Amino acid sequence: MATKKMAIIATKGTLDMAYPPFILASTAAALGYDVQIFFTFYGLQLLRKDLSDVKISPLGNPAMPMPVPMPVMVQMLPGMESMATMMMKQKLAKHGVASLEELRDLCLEADVKFIACQMTVDLFEFDKSEFIDNVEYGGAATFMGFAGDTDICLFI
Amino acid sequence: MNFDKELNARGLSCPLPIVKTKKALADMASNQVLKVISTDSGSVKDMAAFAEQTGNALLAQEEANGEYVFYMKKK
Numbered sequence: 001m002a003t004k005k006m007a008i009i010a011t012k013g014t015l016d017m018a019y020p021p022f023i024l025a026s027t028a029a030a031l032g033y034d035v036q037i038f039f040t041f042y043g044l045q046l047l048r049k050d051l052s053d054v055k056i057s058p059l060g061n062p063a064m065p066m067p068v069p070m071p072v073m074v075q076m077l078p079g080m081e082s083m084a085t086m087m088m089k090q091k092l093a094k095h096g097v098a099s100l101e102e103l104r105d106l107c108l109e110a111d112v113k114f115i116a117c118q119m120t121v122d123l124f125e126f127d128k129s130e131f132i133d134n135v136e137y138g139g140a141a142t143f144m145g146f147a148g149d150t151d152i153c154l155f156i
Numbered sequence: 157m158n159f160d161k162e163l164n165a166r167g168l169s170c171p172l173p174i175v176k177t178k179k180a181l182a183d184m185a186s187n188q189v190l191k192v193i194s195t196d197s198g199s200v201k202d203m204a205a206f207a208e209q210t211g212n213a214l215l216a217q218e219e220a221n222g223e224y225v226f227y228m229k230k231k
Binding site for chain 2: 026029031032095096097098106
């Protein structure tokens, strides 16, 4: 049986949206899939060595469960984003959910290939030295080269 | 049931029990049995799916006191 393949495009850089690509990629790799993640636009933030800037905001996120109902006018106050992020991280840890760093390391350990979108790196003038080492740089055609032959292909 | 290795996955959430099972199996020989203890209720379906997709055999599973125990035989 040929090895199954999965390709993911990761486009979001918030804490909540950072989890699905790494969870699905690490799981697929554990199931024997050959996996690549193409990081583009805000998804590039997930390749930084330091992930402490990956946050969650209650603002514009009405589905986010809150311990107490919070009016939008309060959500916009300075420090609310950091507070929400801290609370979410505590919740994740309490429930035994791995940190982003841990999941990302598990992906790398399982030979998940990370590709950063060169165009967005240039667009946002990101410094490649701020990214982890195990990253290749390419464009849409690079992604298609792998994605065109996959069993699962997701845009997150 | 006899087993060759035990994996304590208590307190871990998806996808860690599966990923750690895969890693534990990687260090074992064919036909050896891995015992996995999990507290994640989602792992009941996930371990079965893992076995089905990887070809390792889920020999047995038990549930007691909020813990789920699996015996996985490496293919």
